[in-house]
Amino acid sequence: MLKQLKNPVSLAVGTGLSALVLGAGIAVVRWDDVQRLAPQLAQLQQVDSKSEAQQQAQQDPKSAVLPLATVSPQQRASQLEELASSASSLDQSRARYLLASDLIAQKQGKKALSLLEGLEKDYPVLAAHVAMKRAQAYESMGDNAKATAAWKELLEKYPENPVAAEALFVLGRKDAKLWDRAIASFPSHPRTIEIARERLKKTPNQLSLLLLLLKHDQDSRDIGTVLNQLRIQHAAQLKPEDWEAIAFLLWQRREYGESGKAYAKAPATPRNVYRAARGQQLGGFKNEAIALYQQLIRDFPTAKDTGLGLIRLSRISPQQDALIYLDRVIKEFPDQAGAALLDKAKILDKNKSTKSASQARQLALKKYGNSDEVAQFRWDAARQRAKAGDFLGAWQWAQPITREHPESELAPEAGFWVGKWAAKLGRAAEAKTSYEYVISRYPESYYAWRSAGELGWNVGTFTTVRDLIPQIVRPPEKPLLPAGSETVKELYQLGQKKDARSLWQAEFSNYIQPTIAEQFTDGVLLLGVGQNIQGITQLESLGWWRDTDEEEAQLAALKKQPAYWQALYPFPYLELVENWSKQRQLNPLLVISLIRQESRFETTIRSVANAIGLMQVLPSTAAWIAPQINLKNYSLENPNDNINLGTWYLSHTHETYNNNSLLAVASYNAGPGNVSNWIQKYGLNDPDEFVEDIPFPETQGYVKHVFGNYWNYLRFYNPEIAQKLERLPKAN
Numbered sequence: 001m002l003k004q005l006k007n008p009v010s011l012a013v014g015t016g017l018s019a020l021v022l023g024a025g026i027a028v029v030r031w032d033d034v035q036r037l038a039p040q041l042a043q044l045q046q047v048d049s050k051s052e053a054q055q056q057a058q059q060d061p062k063s064a065v066l067p068l069a070t071v072s073p074q075q076r077a078s079q080l081e082e083l084a085s086s087a088s089s090l091d092q093s094r095a096r097y098l099l100a101s102d103l104i105a106q107k108q109g110k111k112a113l114s115l116l117e118g119l120e121k122d123y124p125v126l127a128a129h130v131a132m133k134r135a136q137a138y139e140s141m142g143d144n145a146k147a148t149a150a151w152k153e154l155l156e157k158y159p160e161n162p163v164a165a166e167a168l169f170v171l172g173r174k175d176a177k178l179w180d181r182a183i184a185s186f187p188s189h190p191r192t193i194e195i196a197r198e199r200l201k202k203t204p205n206q207l208s209l210l211l212l213l214l215k216h217d218q219d220s221r222d223i224g225t226v227l228n229q230l231r232i233q234h235a236a237q238l239k240p241e242d243w244e245a246i247a248f249l250l251w252q253r254r255e256y257g258e259s260g261k262a263y264a265k266a267p268a269t270p271r272n273v274y275r276a277a278r279g280q281q282l283g284g285f286k287n288e289a290i291a292l293y294q295q296l297i298r299d300f301p302t303a304k305d306t307g308l309g310l311i312r313l314s315r316i317s318p319q320q321d322a323l324i325y326l327d328r329v330i331k332e333f334p335d336q337a338g339a340a341l342l343d344k345a346k347i348l349d350k351n352k353s354t355k356s357a358s359q360a361r362q363l364a365l366k367k368y369g370n371s372d373e374v375a376q377f378r379w380d381a382a383r384q385r386a387k388a389g390d391f392l393g394a395w396q397w398a399q400p401i402t403r404e405h406p407e408s409e410l411a412p413e414a415g416f417w418v419g420k421w422a423a424k425l426g427r428a429a430e431a432k433t434s435y436e437y438v439i440s441r442y443p444e445s446y447y448a449w450r451s452a453g454e455l456g457w458n459v460g461t462f463t464t465v466r467d468l469i470p471q472i473v474r475p476p477e478k479p480l481l482p483a484g485s486e487t488v489k490e491l492y493q494l495g496q497k498k499d500a501r502s503l504w505q506a507e508f509s510n511y512i513q514p515t516i517a518e519q520f521t522d523g524v525l526l527l528g529v530g531q532n533i534q535g536i537t538q539l540e541s542l543g544w545w546r547d548t549d550e551e552e553a554q555l556a557a558l559k560k561q562p563a564y565w566q567a568l569y570p571f572p573y574l575e576l577v578e579n580w581s582k583q584r585q586l587n588p589l590l591v592i593s594l595i596r597q598e599s600r601f602e603t604t605i606r607s608v609a610n611a612i613g614l615m616q617v618l619p620s621t622a623a624w625i626a627p628q629i630n631l632k633n634y635s636l637e638n639p640n641d642n643i644n645l646g647t648w649y650l651s652h653t654h655e656t657y658n659n660n661s662l663l664a665v666a667s668y669n670a671g672p673g674n675v676s677n678w679i680q681k682y683g684l685n686d687p688d689e690f691v692e693d694i695p696f697p698e699t700q701g702y703v704k705h706v707f708g709n710y711w712n713y714l715r716f717y718n719p720e721i722a723q724k725l726e727r728l729p730k731a732n
Helices: 031-057 073-084 090-105 109-116 124-141 144-157 164-171 176-185 190-202 207-216 223-233 240-252 256-263 270-282 286-299 304-314 319-332 334-350 354-367 372-387 391-404 411-424 428-441 446-454 486-493 497-507 516-528 532-540 549-559 562-568 574-584 588-599 619-629 639-656 661-670 672-682 687-693 697-717 719-727
Strands: 028-030 468-470
Touching (some): 073 090, 090 109, 109 124, 124 144, 124 486, 176 190, 176 207, 240 256, 240 270, 256 286, 270 286, 270 304, 286 304, 304 319, 319 334, 334 372, 372 411, 391 411, 411 446, 428 446, 468 588, 486 516, 516 532, 516 549, 549 562, 562 697, 574 639, 588 639, 588 661, 588 697, 619 639, 639 661, 661 672, 661 687, 672 687
């Protein structure tokens, strides 16, 4: 049994069947066609590789070096050598730097030094990094004396540049004062974090170093231990801003009760006091939560968070007090008035004030249809009518959701079902319009995929998706970073992702309330160094707690850029996925979509049930599968072994359910016993109804996310679908 990971970009063109070419012809191939098409594949792949290089060059049309950034050092060496010996130019400097970096990695420091000679002057944007490369070149040669001299020279010439932290780290092994200087000057640099960890190993529990890790190493696996040390052993010494950092991280980790306690000690801002109250409420501390909500109302009477706080407070207060709080929301906080009216109606119903309750609901529907709670009320009413066979009533209740509250999370679902119910009523034209609206207005949603299927697009259905081999075309790999210094951006464009990430860590300090540009940049750079869970989480959470019109406009603009979606849906381990998908006769995009949901492409991740690796395979499941495929001495943390075992099991679940991918994917998450029970209980007359009826919220969400991932990979990497999307009428 395989379980879902519970947790809220390089695309190498492989030799697999997905590496096809742009242009006319078949956009989706079936496994039955593989042998017939095999002779053409090699030629198509060569053409595709050329188009990728041309696409990448568009990022800097004058550069011949940037397209080489994603090519292996062996493949690009001769081209870089030619460019490095050309006339002086930015591209020549780039070629010298990149070639020198490759040579240092190959322990050819002497050749690298000749390329670095005079490059600091010729390439000012990376001058400090050129000095670092010189020291590293000497190290690769084993010349420790010259390496030390080069590190000292870097420190003397660039004392304020974050690259100085590299020199301080190396030289500080013999002079502890230099490590002190690194901590004081560059606390967020990765080398400084290494220093802090080394010192804590020798002398544990140093408050200043624990605080450094808290604020600058939040993604480390042992950050929970740091949090506990600070809260338990140093509570009396912590400042309010320290408690805010602790609270923020606990909130991110969904430890809401403990987070609420910490926020209560943080600086008293509306957001902090609200989270203190909400965290205490979720932690089961009702009296403490009430006191904090009352503090929020008293100290910040007009803050946006106060409106939501009043509603939360009303739900844990006696009815008489609750009505007072709700009336205040209705009067003073229009953004929350819809929710307050519906809550008030529930209380009035309990008090047998049926007429007043109805009036409250009607006012909510008439005046506050743009609230999430009113949208949910409409949707619940629509679903109830559909269950009773009243499709016209369901259609009438659901239709206003997309019109009055198009930003609601329910809107894509409501729009899709408006189409389904219209079709049941014989209104084919209205159904088509609804499906097209969902695809155009909510192109990233699972319901856009279902709408495309209803329109007859060649995207696969639950019963056909296994047999498809979608054409995949790679766009330029690296988006232009919207934040960070010019040095960070240049390093990233050169493919020097580790150095770009290190410098960005030294520059990025606004981690609690980053701008849209900063958070996107952070996510992209995390992905660049293989921290996939953190990177994808940063990108997925860009819209969380954004409450200004400016931020919402920035996010909307970003989501119109292909670079955002390409970062959000990367292709790690593509060649392995293609290989094992081919052997199991599975759609490779379905496999990679499942991996994205299971592990976010983390090879060593473990779930609470001890499922391991990319496809979250349980050791017991692996032990059952391995003899059947003659696999010995395997490791579930090895990507090849994990995908081998995981794809076999996914194929097995498909065979169990007659190649119904809906049931196969649900079974992968919840197990065959549960799926069999659901089939018996709900039937399979309408697969969309079956999905909505899945009683496990985790599994229902899992199914929608896997197929939503599949659709998003398809719409950005498959030319036919991309072109269809372009031709759709734009939604208002």
